[in-house]
Each structure stands twice: as structure tokens, then as C-alpha cells.
Amino acid sequence: MNNIFIYCEIEEGLVAEVSLELLTKGRSLANQLNCKLEAIAIGSGLEKIPDQVFPYGVDVVHVADDKRLTNYLTLPHAAIVIGIFRKEEPQIGLFGASSVGRDLAPRVASAMKCGLTADCTQLEIGDHYEKRTETEYKNLLYQIRPAFGGNIIATIINPETKPQLATVREGVMKKEILSVSHKGKVKTVALNEYLNSTDFAVEVIERHMEQRKVNIKAAPIVVAGGYGVGSKENFDLLFELANLLGGEVGASRAAVDAGFVDHERQVGQTGITVRPKLYIACGISGQIQHRAGMEESAMIISINNDPHAPIHNIADYAIVGEVSDVIPKMIRYYKKNSK
Numbered sequence: 001m002n003n004i005f006i007y008c009e010i011e012e013g014l015v016a017e018v019s020l021e022l023l024t025k026g027r028s029l030a031n032q033l034n035c036k037l038e039a040i041a042i043g044s045g046l047e048k049i050p051d052q053v054f055p056y057g058v059d060v061v062h063v064a065d066d067k068r069l070t071n072y073l074t075l076p077h078a079a080i081v082i083g084i085f086r087k088e089e090p091q092i093g094l095f096g097a098s099s100v101g102r103d104l105a106p107r108v109a110s111a112m113k114c115g116l117t118a119d120c121t122q123l124e125i126g127d128h129y130e131k132r133t134e135t136e137y138k139n140l141l142y143q144i145r146p147a148f149g150g151n152i153i154a155t156i157i158n159p160e161t162k163p164q165l166a167t168v169r170e171g172v173m174k175k176e177i178l179s180v181s182h183k184g185k186v187k188t189v190a191l192n193e194y195l196n197s198t199d200f201a202v203e204v205i206e207r208h209m210e211q212r213k214v215n216i217k218a219a220p221i222v223v224a225g226g227y228g229v230g231s232k233e234n235f236d237l238l239f240e241l242a243n244l245l246g247g248e249v250g251a252s253r254a255a256v257d258a259g260f261v262d263h264e265r266q267v268g269q270t271g272i273t274v275r276p277k278l279y280i281a282c283g284i285s286g287q288i289q290h291r292a293g294m295e296e297s298a299m300i301i302s303i304n305n306d307p308h309a310p311i312h313n314i315a316d317y318a319i320v321g322e323v324s325d326v327i328p329k330m331i332r333y334y335k336k337n338s339k
Contacts, residue, residue: 003036005090010043018096018170025173027057044070057178064189071204078107083194115158116165117143166229171273221247221278227254228283268293282325288313295322
């Protein structure tokens with residue numbers, strides 16, 4: 001059985017969170033398939049990258065290190081990944097569903113003439129029997145993602161082509177170190193085998209990057225509001241509670257579309273995926289698009305005036321009531337009873 005490959009995004013000498021999450025999932029899939037987990041690292045000054053990825057169970061890391069690759073460029077990165085895939089013939093290739101992954105993965109899929117599933121929320125190994133041709137396929141990658149606006153969960157397979165490619169959004173997979181003592185093999189990529197001068201037709205002259213102002217993903221507590229909060233002014237209550245608890249404020253897409261808060265706070269299928277210790281859902285109905293971004297929170301408290309709201313079904317504690325009544329009480333009693 002051929003191996004599983006993960007494309008690792010690298011920024012300022014560090015492997016991106018989404019790539020580390022994919023390495024964790026890739027290790028689990030490799031164990032099921034009894035194959036190796038391999039990683040691809042492309043950039044400049046990558047001496048420390050192997051030590052970053054080996055603890056996550058990587059058996060082989062392919063390192064393409066060159067000053068010309070300091071910044072992400074579509075053509076050379078695509079040429080290297082495609083060249084490695086053609087040489088190594090992996091059965092599965094995974095990319096982060098980031099701006100880089102969404103640019104790179106389709107080019108790889110087109111060159112390899114194989115299928116690609118975007119924005120997966122779950123990956124599993126399973127079998128499939130095709131009745132029409134009476135063919136049984138073993139050990140396929142089940143690529144699971146919301147479809148039709150989040151109204152259904154689709155399981156997609158690519159039985160006839162290899163590699164099976166998928167992009168996965170940041171936060172939907174759990175990042176977990178396999179062993180700090182795990183060591184793998186480093187393979188230096190011979191760039192002259194894959195690159196030519198036309199691959200560097202585009203040159204990055206200067207970069208300006210603005211750091212993310214809001215880091216909901218790292219917050220231990222998220223107080224999230226939906227359209228049911230009612231107004232931008234009512235969101236001030238959520239900010240007050242979040243500040244009191246040492247957390248961050250999140251929002252559903254409906255609240256963002258209504259202009260209550262900025263898009264950078266959106267949680268859900270088209271926003272950020274979070275796994276806080278405590279998630280307080282205020283005025284959120286709990287449609288699948290939003291649940292996809294928060295349902296793995298350690299504890300969920302729902303506040304909604306509809307006793308039949310879907311959010312109550314996944315909550316550890318459900319409060320039926322108006323957000324404008326419940327939140328001030330939570331703030332008041334927390335101040336009264338906390339030291």
C-alpha cells in the first residue's frame with residue numbers, strides 16, 4: 001500500500017497549525033492502512049522543520065530548501081509537489097484548506113488527473129461496493145464534508161484515481177503529538193529534477209502582512225452570538241461577559257451578515273473552527289453550518305428563547321430564555337460569586 005503525503009505550509013520557519021493537525025490525522029490514517037506518513041516541506045532555511053514534524057509521527061519528510069522558495073509561489077510549489085507525487089505515487093494527499101492549499105491542491109489534482117474534495121470536516125478509511133460494475137473497493141478515503149449549503153453531509157470517494165486528494169480546514173482536526181522521541185528520515189529534494197526558469201516568472205518584491213487582531217481559535221472560552229442577539233448594541237453584553245471570563249466573542253454567519261460583528265469573529269463552516277473549553281451560544285439556532293465549527297467544544301451552554309432550537313440538542317446545559325435577560329444575570333452572578 002502506497003504512503004500518505006501531507007503538504008506542510010511554512011511561515012517564518014514554522015509549520016502552520018493546519019498542517020500539524022493534518023499530520024496528526026494522517027498518522028492515524030497511516031496506522032489504519034499500515035503504511036508510512038510522509039510530509040513535504042518547501043521553503044528557505046528549513047533546517048528545523050524535521051524536528052517540528054517528526055513528533056507528529058512523520059516517517060519521511062521531503063525537504064525542498066532554496067532561497068528562491070522563501071515566499072509561496074504557485075508555479076514552483078506546484079511543480080515540486082507534482083514531481084514528488086509522480087515519483088512516489090502516494091495513495092492519499094492532504095492539504096490545508098487555506099489560501100495556499102486552495103491554490104495548490106487543484107493544480108496538483110489537474111496534473112495528476114485525479115479527484116479532489118475541498119473543505120473536508122472529517123476523513124475516514126472504509127470500503128465501497130459499486131453495484132453497477134459489481135466491483136468492491138477496499139481502504140478508500142472517505143472525504144466527508146457539508147454540501148448543498150450545509151443541508152446534508154456528503155461522503156465523497158475517488159475509487160478509480162490516485163492519489164485521493166482532499167483539503168481540510170484549520171481547526172476541524174485535533175492536533176496531537178505522537179511521541180517527542182519519534183524520528184524519521186529526511187529526503188532532500190533535487191530541485192533541478194522538477195524546476196525550470198519559467199517556474200520563477202513571478203517574483204515577490206515585497207510583502208506586507210498584518211497580524212490577526214482576534215484569535216478566537218486559541219481562546220479557552222468563546223461567547224458566541226447569533227442573529228437572535230438582536231442588534232450590534234446587544235453584542236456589547238457578549239463582549240462584557242467574554243472579557244469577564246477571559247474569553248473571546250464569536251458569531252454565527254447570520255450575525256456577521258447582519259453587521260453585528262466583523263467577519264473575523266465568524267464561527268462555522270464558512271468561518272473559524274474552534275474547540276474551546278467552554279462555548280456559550282447566545283441566540284444561535286444551531287444549524288449544521290454553525291455546528292461544524294464548534295460542536296467539539298469541551299462544554300457547550302446554549303441560550304435561546306426557542307425550546308426546540310437545534311443548538312439545545314448538542315448543548316451540555318440548555319437555557320430557554322431571552323439573551324438580553326440571561327446574559328446580564330450571568331454577568332451579575334459571576335461578579336458576585338467570583339473572587
